[in-house]
Amino acid sequence: MPTPAPIVAVPSARPAGWRLTDRGVAVVIVTGLMIMVAALTVVGLTALRVTSDGYQATVSQTLPL
Numbered sequence: 001m002p003t004p005a006p007i008v009a010v011p012s013a014r015p016a017g018w019r020l021t022d023r024g025v026a027v028v029i030v031t032g033l034m035i036m037v038a039a040l041t042v043v044g045l046t047a048l049r050v051t052s053d054g055y056q057a058t059v060s061q062t063l064p065l
Contacts, residue, residue: 020028049055
């Protein structure tokens with residue numbers, strides 16, 4: 001009976017790519033939330049300012065009419 005050939009691991013054709021740990025995923029989520037909160041704060045404050053009673057719209061003199 002012939003001896004079986006040894007099993008040899010074949011390297012993959014492409015690298016594994018990006019792998020995030022739990023801490024990395026948490027950092028990505030927290031960073032996204034911080035950007036979203038900052039954006040919503042700016043938009044909200046701008047909306048409050050524009051819709052307030054004392055708001056006066058100004059037009060620059062350099063803009064063509």
